[in-house]
Amino acid sequence: MTPAGEEEKETGRLEAFSDGVFAIAMTLLVLDLKVPKSGEVDSGGLLAALFGQWPMLIAYLASFATILVMWVNHHRMLRHIRHTNDTFLYLNGLLLLLVTFVPFPTALVAAHLRDSHARTAAAIYAGTYEALALVLNLMWSYAAKGHRLLGSQVNAAQVHAITRQYRTGPTLYLIAFGLAFLSPEASFGFCLLLAVDWAFTGSLTRLFGEPRLQM
Amino acid sequence: MTPAGEEEKETGRLEAFSDGVFAIAMTLLVLDLKVPKSGEVDSGGLLAALFGQWPMLIAYLASFATILVMWVNHHRMLRHIRHTNDTFLYLNGLLLLLVTFVPFPTALVAAHLRDSHARTAAAIYAGTYEALALVLNLMWSYAAKGHRLLGSQVNAAQVHAITRQYRTGPTLYLIAFGLAFLSPEASFGFCLLLAVDWAFTGSLTRLFGEPRLQM
Amino acid sequence: MTPAGEEEKETGRLEAFSDGVFAIAMTLLVLDLKVPKSGEVDSGGLLAALFGQWPMLIAYLASFATILVMWVNHHRMLRHIRHTNDTFLYLNGLLLLLVTFVPFPTALVAAHLRDSHARTAAAIYAGTYEALALVLNLMWSYAAKGHRLLGSQVNAAQVHAITRQYRTGPTLYLIAFGLAFLSPEASFGFCLLLAVDWAFTGSLTRLFGEPRLQM
């Protein structure tokens, strides 16, 4: 009953709203960087006090880059999607819930990476990204199955390329999740590496034979 | 005096601005999740300390899902509306005021669900959603009365379907409000159930013979 | 050198960016509402503890309504403007600076309305709105002078109507500013009255013979 034109506009709104959530979640991360007060700075000076916050600085960088990559993936997916329905909206809502949640595990891993709770914190951090990657895959599988929500101009080769590319995320974050129990630092470092690599260079994922993300 | 094209654009701006408020309110909810410090974690470990925050985690989930449902409803309504006037803007402003307010009752119910103030907190939580549902109904009644602000393509059956669907919200949240005085936990749980059901499955509202929300 | 079409698009971006700032400033206001902890609630109960926060609740309402009115005015103005230049951007930047500043005097007046600093706090609160109203008037005077930045379809009667309407703001907030030194509560109450009246009913400004705001 709705002409194609109106449905495209619906997708536009879904994207604009999702973009807002992505942008705000990325910007809120800075609120966890704490300015050391004069009394808290010892003889090493301010620079040393700031470097003492390195887990938070690195977690900020890793989370920023990861949300950026998720945003690029989200847009890439929605460029191929013309129709929406309830189930797709449900999955998108779940993705946004996880995106807004990211600042919490970020602060958690930064606070506990150097104490006895490092394993739990690193596992929750990697687990959040595993969940994000899984929901992104679910959204794409659902939309692409039988060409359900795709535009008519999307061909099978494009669908296959995206499907293959998306598949690496859950596998790699599962490794990061497992690593958390062996070495929290290694797990956290692996998450950072994945985010920076995906966002910026793409060389690691090319080892898996995947093409670079194109927005 | 204004051609239809320009009025449509006005509605577009109203929506974009409202979308911003909805997206930010949803994302700010995460700021109330507190990272337990090392000294605050007892022998049960970090995971136990986090589960001890369950009221906040559940309130976060419930409020996120409720704002998401309100956003879907808001968009659904505005798809049928072509014109705006002062009264409609007044009602939309009132809706946005309540949307930005949601993080406060969310933190309130999370902080007091397990102490002697649970009834008051749960009643304020359910009462906020009752107010949101009432304002949404008011907006629709006002816009639809005598086809006041609707586009000419909207027919009576569509108006009736939305009217019936919107009517369940105030009734159900009134039940949640009343429940707060008998059992705060039940009231809070009912709000969560409503949000998750509306956002994700729609099975409960179908008991009332209502169709699922379509964006 | 630039065709009219491209300049309209520039105005669109300016508005979208400004909308974002307005929406975020409105939503951040809720962060100053504090949830009373269990130990802070005395025998009067949670509801009494919340009502004890009335200056913050009312300041929240007043500031929300005022930013909403400023947003409506901003949009109304930009509907008539087709061109931008450096000076107009400078004035818009100044307006946005004041909009993002609003949460600060809001928290200030809420914290000090009942202590010996009430006069200073109320004067800063009213003074911020005076500055906002003045910058809005400056933007319009600059744009309308000699039809400088207006679209060709805007006629002299429309310009005159907006000019007259905008003129009431600085006058009324100057009264609120002066009132702060006589009675901080009266000044604060007057600001609230103005915001609610402008946002919602328009009856007070009609006493001055002004038409209602139309978005």
Add this chain to the structure above:
Amino acid sequence: MTPAGEEEKETGRLEAFSDGVFAIAMTLLVLDLKVPKSGEVDSGGLLAALFGQWPMLIAYLASFATILVMWVNHHRMLRHIRHTNDTFLYLNGLLLLLVTFVPFPTALVAAHLRDSHARTAAAIYAGTYEALALVLNLMWSYAAKGHRLLGSQVNAAQVHAITRQYRTGPTLYLIAFGLAFLSPEASFGFCLLLAVDWAFTGSLTRLFGEPRLQM
């Protein structure tokens, strides 16, 4: 394979998303302005207590104006760009990372401008802007090299004018960075002067023979 129209739309999304990040970062700055509590205000009164916060107030103004200038530059650049690719997205992501980071050095310089850590704080503050200016230059050089990502309507004179104009930023912030080690106050004041001048008057940069920024 992608028609020009679709690529323009991609740039539009990139801009809308970037706009969101700029707007949020600018608005979050206000969260660092602290309301002095009654007990913290001495006999000098509230106004004196607020003026005692002058480093934060000035840092707020300087950072707001600087992000505004960066936003104007970002838009100006993207008006000339029609195509995007991975490297350009990488650079834009880096720019947004630095934009979201600005509230941190802002709070840092405000907290330490009057203690023994002033040099470090002022150097980090100026250094952040140096990095922002460098990334903006990198984006433009990359896009403009061999007309790589530019629209076909952009001519060599326009490219040259922007290139010359952008070049002043890194030079001036390098001076501010160096000044931090001689006089932190002078460095901070120079950053403020640059931001206010670029945002509002453009007279200083005209000394260098550069035309004013045009949005």
